[in-house]
Amino acid sequence: MAIPKYHELRISALRLLSDGRSMKLRDFLEPLANEFKLTDEEINEMYPSGNGHIFYDRISWALSYLNMAGLLDKPARGIYKISKKGVTMFNSETPEYINEFVDKEVAKRDKIKKNKNPEIKIIDLNDRQTPQEGLYTSFNNIRNSIYEEILTTILTKTPAAFEKLVVMLLQKMGYGGEIKNSGVVTKQSNDGGIDGIIKEDILGFGRINIQAKRYRLDIAVGREEIQRFVGALAVAQSNKGVFITTSYFSKGAIEYVENLFGNTTVVLIDGKNLASYIYDYGLGMQVEQTIEIKKMDTDFWDSMANQ
Structure with a gap:
């Protein structure tokens, strides 16, 4: 059968x-x-x-x-x-x-x-699409399903493993450059609100401080937690921070960061962006297959004599 x-x-x-x-x-x-x-x-x-x-x-x-x-x-x-x-x-x-x-x-x-997320296109078998549109739709759906798998997998790991992961990710993204041992995970017993550090120069004058929160996907990171992180940056005498979570940021948290005064810069990375960075930079990922799509070379065919 x-x-x-x-x-x-x-x-x-x-x-x-x-x-x-x-x-x-x-x-x-x-x-x-x-x-x-x-x-x-x-x-x-x-x-x-x-x-x-x-x-x-x-x-x-x-x-x-x-x-x-x-x-x-x-x-x-x-x-x-x-x-x-x-x-x-x-x-x-x-x-x-x-x-x-x-x-x-x-x-x-x-x-x-x-x-x-209106950008997500749900596959409808009754939807009349060209083969190329259908391919792109399939790719985006596969990608989004892998994003979800990345986040659910992270939630099965320890907080310490997550802190190590985000340091590795920032290094993979190019922060720290060619500096040896540019990424450091701080000791949990005395981290002062800083989970990891990326050294931007050999002597360590420039530093990016990291806070990593491995939260359930439906729990928001609030304004208070971002304020505590900014306070930790001040104690560490640093003006660059990245706050990374597996979940999402509340409206108050986002507005607080947008309205920060002075030289302090804080970048917020939520679960969706975290998964996309892990995917795009190939951290812990394997290429399953490569699809090559070709189109006709107009210059080549136009150069041939027409009947």
């Missing part, structure tokens, strides 16, 4: 997890292939581009949508487990109702994300 679509795999995947076990993505391959009676050729069939196995990818999307709808939990990276809501629905609702519920929840989630 044909390789099932991702929405056709959702109930079967939920059934495999209904006994409360935890499974990795690859653990779903064999039982789902057996259930849908797939041949080895179908299991191993690749996309025309050669980038990825179709069946494996569709399982991944099925699990992602179940997770977005709250029917699955991810206790660790790459691990799936049925949630309390998933258990309740699996034991009391029909497959048709569950699939309808998942579609509605995902659509609701996408609408909220789009309202928060």
Whole structure:
């Protein structure tokens, strides 16, 4: 039979997890292939581009949508487990109702994300786009999903690991230049409100001081925390600071920084910008694939004689 679509795999995947076990993505391959009676050729069939196995990818999307709808939990990276809501629905609702519920929840989630950031384009299979527009839409959606993965991964790490990460990021962005050991993570027991320092010259006269807050994505950094950071900069006799968080800044915090007087400069980097910098500068990232798009060379073709 044909390789099932991702929405056709959702109930079967939920059934495999209904006994409360935890499974990795690859653990779903064999039982789902057996259930849908797939041949080895179908299991191993690749996309025309050669980038990825179709069946494996569709399982991944099925699990992602179940997770977005709250029917699955991810206790660790790459691990799936049925949630309390998933258990309740699996034991009391029909497959048709569950699939309808998942579609509605995902659509609701996408609408909220789009309202928060109008730049995000939600893929609509009924939307008539040129192949090139569709490619760019897909790229932006993949990029935004990776942003979310970066932030959720950071939240599983320790505060000390996050402080080290932001120092590495600023160095990757070019701050500190070629200076040896230009980035320093301060000792937690006596950091004076400064989590890291970037030396801008060999003797350390120029310094960028860093505050790093690994906050849950829905918790805002308020004005008071920025004021304390500015006070820490004054004690450190520094006029350059970068405040980095995994969450976002309140309106009051942003206005406070915009209205700072004197020579003190504070740059605010929220979760979205943090993820984009990590992505763009390749910190802890790998290039999965490169797509080369070509267009006709007008000068070349115009130089040829017309009939």
